[in-house]
Amino acid sequence: MDCGDEARRAAELLVNSSYSIAFTGAGVSTESGIPDFRGPNGLWRRFDPRMAGVEYFLGDPRGFWAFYSARFKSMLSAKPNAAHLALAELERMGLIKAVITQNVDGLHSAAGSARVIEVHGSSKSVRCSRCGARAPFVDALKSYEETGEPPRCSCGGIYRPDVVLFGEPVVRLGEALDEARRSDLALVVGSSLTVHPAAEIPLLVKEGGGSLLVINMEPTEYDDLADVVMNCPAGRALESVLRESRRIIDSRP
Numbered sequence: 439m440d441c442g443d444e445a446r447r448a449a450e451l452l453v454n455s456s457y458s459i460a461f462t463g464a465g466v467s468t469e470s471g472i473p474d475f476r477g478p479n480g481l482w483r484r485f486d487p488r489m490a491g492v493e494y495f496l497g498d499p500r501g502f503w504a505f506y507s508a509r510f511k512s513m514l515s516a517k518p519n520a521a522h523l524a525l526a527e528l529e530r531m532g533l534i535k536a537v538i539t540q541n542v543d544g545l546h547s548a549a550g551s552a553r554v555i556e557v558h559g560s561s562k563s564v565r566c567s568r569c570g571a572r573a574p575f576v577d578a579l580k581s582y583e584e585t586g587e588p589p590r591c592s593c594g595g596i597y598r599p600d601v602v603l604f605g606e607p608v609v610r611l612g613e614a615l616d617e618a619r620r621s622d623l624a625l626v627v628g629s630s631l632t633v634h635p636a637a638e639i640p641l642l643v644k645e646g647g648g649s650l651l652v653i654n655m656e657p658t659e660y661d662d663l664a665d666v667v668m669n670c671p672a673g674r675a676l677e678s679v680l681r682e683s684r685r686i687i688d689s690r691p
């Protein structure tokens with residue numbers, strides 16, 4: 439699909455909106471080398487989704503740490519891609535007010551986005567499963583690699599990643615919902631929109647009378663409701679939207 443026409447339409451809506459938010463998922467980071475869950479090369483084609491569940495952590499902390507340490511370690515060296523950079527630039531231009539992300543990789547902030555709401559937590563820290571104290575993931579990883587045992591807090595509790603596991607409530611949901619309620623446009627990038635309740639955030643914008651733009655390689659749950667759907671790679675699509683937005687702004691008297 440050549441997304442040129444859709445990029446023009448998306449840019450028109452974006453430039454004419456008064457409070458737009460971006461809502462991103464794992465697909466915005468695949469071009470940085472981090473696999474998504476449900477795409478063609480997604481993790482769930484190789485692993486059992488139960489491995490992302492809180493019950494797996496509680497029942498088998500060793501197996502859990504073997505899976506998570508490898509996954510989060512690879513995120514440490516990942517760099518923002520064209521999609522993250524374009525979103526940061528759209529924010530600097532005043533066209534996006536906040537990025538609400540389901541991702542835990544920290545790449546929006548690394549790209550320069552200033553207002554980032556990480557509703558599924560962050561891979562950069564761990565949290566004690568007993569006392570709740572937080573520590574840097576790199577320190578916990580070092581301990582795990584040295585001992586081969588799940589790292590422990592000074593209180594004796596086992597550290598877990600500071601992210602939302604399946605079966606747990608979303609964090610900063612209230613803040614994200616407030617953003618959605620005041621928005622008149624949601625730009626979804628790289629999400630299958632199947633993980634709830636986070637996926638309801640862009641829906642809320644549409645239900646409130648706003649516009650819904652979807653950039654995703656595959657069809658999503660809400661394509662029928664969307665004003666623009668771009669089935670293109672996120673980096674290329676967002677660079678086009680950025681270019682078209684600049685063109686519209688520059689052509690204004």
Ligand code: NAD
Nearest residue numbers: 463464465474475476477540541542543628629630655672
């Ligand atoms: P998902 O795996 O359900 O869906 C990702 C979507 O992105 C797929 O539909 C896929 O077609 C699309 N996609 C893949 N590469 C793309 C690209 N280059 N351009 C455009 N679209 C692309 O992901 P989700 O909806 O975010 O939900 C899964 C959950 O897993 C979320 O909570 C997410 O945070 C978490 N997760 C996070 C990371 C990360 O932090 N980078 C990685 C994997 C999973």
